Amino acid sequence: MSDPQPQNPSGPDPGPLPAPAAEIARGYAFTGPALDLGALLWEGVCRPDAPVRIPLGMLNRHGLVAGATGTGKTKTLQLIAEQLSAQGVPVFLADVKGDISGVSAPGAGGAKVEQRAAEVGQTWSASGFPAEFYALGGLGTGIPLRATVTSFGPVLMAKVLGLNTTQEQSLGLIFHYADTKGLELVDLKDLRAVIAFLTSDEGKGELKEIGGISPATAGVVLRTLTAFEAQGASSFFGEPEFDTTQLLRTAADGRGLVSVLELPAVQDKPQLFSTFLMWLLADLFQDLPEVGDLDRPKLVFFFDEAHLLFNGASKAFLESITQTVRLIRSKGVGVFFVTQTPKDVPGDVLGQLGNRVQHALRAFTPDDAKALRATVSTFPNSAYDLGKLLTALGTGEAVVTVLSENGAPTPVAATRLRAPQSLMGPVEPGALDAAVKGSSLYGTYAQAVDRESAYEKLAAAEAAKEAAAAAPATEPAAARPGPAKAGKAAQDEEGLVEQVVHSGMFKSLARSVGTQVGREITRSLFGVRKR
Numbered sequence: 001m002s003d004p005q006p007q008n009p010s011g012p013d014p015g016p017l018p019a020p021a022a023e024i025a026r027g028y029a030f031t032g033p034a035l036d037l038g039a040l041l042w043e044g045v046c047r048p049d050a051p052v053r054i055p056l057g058m059l060n061r062h063g064l065v066a067g068a069t070g071t072g073k074t075k076t077l078q079l080i081a082e083q084l085s086a087q088g089v090p091v092f093l094a095d096v097k098g099d100i101s102g103v104s105a106p107g108a109g110g111a112k113v114e115q116r117a118a119e120v121g122q123t124w125s126a127s128g129f130p131a132e133f134y135a136l137g138g139l140g141t142g143i144p145l146r147a148t149v150t151s152f153g154p155v156l157m158a159k160v161l162g163l164n165t166t167q168e169q170s171l172g173l174i175f176h177y178a179d180t181k182g183l184e185l186v187d188l189k190d191l192r193a194v195i196a197f198l199t200s201d202e203g204k205g206e207l208k209e210i211g212g213i214s215p216a217t218a219g220v221v222l223r224t225l226t227a228f229e230a231q232g233a234s235s236f237f238g239e240p241e242f243d244t245t246q247l248l249r250t251a252a253d254g255r256g257l258v259s260v261l262e263l264p265a266v267q268d269k270p271q272l273f274s275t276f277l278m279w280l281l282a283d284l285f286q287d288l289p290e291v292g293d294l295d296r297p298k299l300v301f302f303f304d305e306a307h308l309l310f311n312g313a314s315k316a317f318l319e320s321i322t323q324t325v326r327l328i329r330s331k332g333v334g335v336f337f338v339t340q341t342p343k344d345v346p347g348d349v350l351g352q353l354g355n356r357v358q359h360a361l362r363a364f365t366p367d368d369a370k371a372l373r374a375t376v377s378t379f380p381n382s383a384y385d386l387g388k389l390l391t392a393l394g395t396g397e398a399v400v401t402v403l404s405e406n407g408a409p410t411p412v413a414a415t416r417l418r419a420p421q422s423l424m425g426p427v428e429p430g431a432l433d434a435a436v437k438g439s440s441l442y443g444t445y446a447q448a449v450d451r452e453s454a455y456e457k458l459a460a461a462e463a464a465k466e467a468a469a470a471a472p473a474t475e476p477a478a479a480r481p482g483p484a485k486a487g488k489a490a491q492d493e494e495g496l497v498e499q500v501v502h503s504g505m506f507k508s509l510a511r512s513v514g515t516q517v518g519r520e521i522t523r524s525l526f527g528v529r530k531r
Contacts, residue, residue: 014045020383025050027410028402032057033296035083037357037400039120041414048121052415054080054355056087058403060297060334062325062352066341066375067359072396073338076357077302078103078420080336081258084300085129090256092247094277094304098264101432102423104131116396116419127421130251131258133436134242136276137235140265141432144445145242147279149185150178152237153528155317156282157191159275160233161224165314170213171221174198177210183454187238188229190454195222197458233272239449244283246441248299262432274308278321281335282528285324288331298332306337307344322348341371342378350378354403360393382412389414 017025021042033056040050067073074097081091081103093100106126107113117124135142149157154175158168178185178194185191197203198210199218207213249257266273281301291298303309310318325335337345337353341361345353356379363369376386380401390399393414400415426432436442 014047017047017050018042021047021050024383024411024413027404028053028413030055030405032405033087035059035080035087036122036418037079037398038415038417041397041416046119046416048119051121052400052413054402055405056089056296057294057405058354058407059084059089059300060294060329060332061354061403061407062329062334063336063355063357063402064342064345064350064353065302065336065338065357065359066344067398068340068362070395071359071393072398072417073359074099075396075420075424076359076398076417077304077336077338078422078424079418080300081302082127082129082421085256085258087296088250088254088256089296090248090250090299091258092261092280092299092301093258094261094263094273094302096263096267096273096304098262099426100260101131101133101262101427102425103258103260103420104128104435105423105427105431107419107421107423113419116416120416120418122418124419125421129258129422130253130255131260131435132246132249132439132441133432134259134261136261136263136266136273137237138446138448139235140262141429142260142262142436143439143441144448145261145276146236146238146240146445146448147276147283148239148241149187149191149237150175151241151283151528152279153282155314155320156275156279156528159313159317160272161221161228162271162312163221163224165316167217167221167224168314168316170217173210173213174218174221177206178454183457186451186453187455188225188234192222192225192229193455193458195225231269233269235448236272236276239451240445242280242445244280245287247280247284247301270305270308274305277303278309278324279528281328281333282320282324284333285328285331286528288328288333290330291332292330294332297334300334300336302336302338304338306339310344310346318346318348322346322352325349325352341375343371343374354407354409356399356401358390358399360395360397361390363391379412380409384412384414386412 016022021040024042025040025047028051030053034053035056037052037054040047040052042050065073065076077093078100081093084091093103095101105128109124109126113124116122133142134145136145138144154172155168158171161171163171174191174195175185177198178191183190183194185194195218198207199215199222204215207215207218247259251257261277263273281303284299284301288298309321313321328335336355337349339345342350342358358375358379361368361372361375363372372387372390375390379386379399384399386399393399396417398415398417400413402410404410427435
């Protein structure tokens with residue numbers, strides 16, 4: 001087996017490829033459009049005559065970019081995003097550390113870039129790419145990205161709240177109750193108001209009729225939700241809700257738009273931002289039509305810090321992820337999970353990821369060594385000693401295997417990756433702020449809107465009930481209306497009672513909630529609302 005020393009620079013012409021290396025190179029000799037990742041490493045030498053590529057039409061077969069911290073995963077995402085954009089394919093990236101905004105500006109070049117370009121046979125030129133910048137709830141610099149609670153759904157909400165299985169199921173019933181009674185859950189105070197009503201004396205009958213929810217469980221969910229609000233989570237939920245089809249846009253010159261979600265301001269809320277990424281994907285899934293296999297994807301979605309999504313996930317949550325990944329391919333969307341090792345991704349999901357870019361792993365501890373062995377076992381048979389190779393790779397080098405144009409896995413290829421053409425680092429804060437405020441979407445999403453929804457409806461019904469209870473039982477004779485007016489007054493009073501006390505939220509105080517809108521919202525994967 002070959003045991004290359006990846007750090008060695010390319011020297012003089014090494015001559016023809018050895019037979020094993022030539023066989024690997026043939027596996028990447030695609031005839032259709034493809035993305036150039038880099039050049040083959042063999043016997044310690046970088047071979048620019050053996051390019052390593054990914055067929056453009058296979059990007060919707062999903063992928064994994066993995067590797068230890070500091071091995072170059074972010075630059076790999078940037079490299080792939082640039083080429084997708086150049087091919088007219090929109091891209092979504094989550095910028096956890098705040099260093100991907102440079103994709104919008106030309107790269108700086110320099111001796112290291114020139115050396116890398118020469119090693120891999122790259123004709124490098126500085127180039128920025130069309131980009132749009134978002135921020136969750138407007139925290140940080142970006143177009144505010146929000147979701148309504150109703151749209152987010154009970155499964156995803158349970159994940160961000162850290163609920164157990166029983167509590168998650170109870171939350172699902174509460175969402176179902178709100179759906180059927182026409183109580184729109186736009187923001188967190190709407191959900192809190194519905195749960196508070198169901199746990200109140202007035203709502204006990206309603207809670208009992210829902211079935212399957214104990215008052216104690218509902219109380220725990222309410223306390224957890226209240227604490228979540230106190231942590232500043234309210235800004236992430238509300239209106240205007242982000243239209244995820246905005247991620248599918250191209251620029252005026254035909255290049256794909258790179259949508260960057262800036263996350264540095266919410267780094268301390270990993271469960272929240274990772275689950276929000278899943279909402280974006282689930283919302284796209286339910287809105288997009290079936291298109292089958294395209295010659296290029298409609299969108300490639302990079303799911304950074306993927307291990308945060310799977311940690312502590314319920315069975316229902318994992319099943320929904322698996323189903324989303326399995327089915328969204330036929331809607332033209334490719335998903336790349338980005339994490340440290342393949343073992344961070346559940347087997348049912350990992351088995352659907354056809355393209356792999358594995359950066360270096362470290363083996364400093366017994367757990368590291370175990371992770372290394374597990375990673376090696378996930379690759380096809382190889383001409384390399386992968387156990388040694390994966391610990392010897394340098395920054396910007398990776399082990400690659402992808403799906404060929406006919407859908408078969410390519411040979412494992414140690415690869416020295418190309419240099420991104422855009423800026424490898426963040427743009428200046430002033431430039432980022434100008435890009436955000438100059439966006440055509442900024443005016444649509446910048447200002448939150450708080451319209452009437454469940455909270456306001458419940459508050460109004462409660463106020464009307466209290467007003468009705470405080471009204472005198474009888475009127476002084478002089479104040480009584482004449483026969484004609486009395487009939488109208490009685491009719492008005494009956495209308496008020498019917499509308500306020502017997503309608504809305506009460507049954508014996510809120511018995512006829514169903515007389516309002518009474519529509520049930522259809523829900524898809526994760527309980528996400530269908531538009």
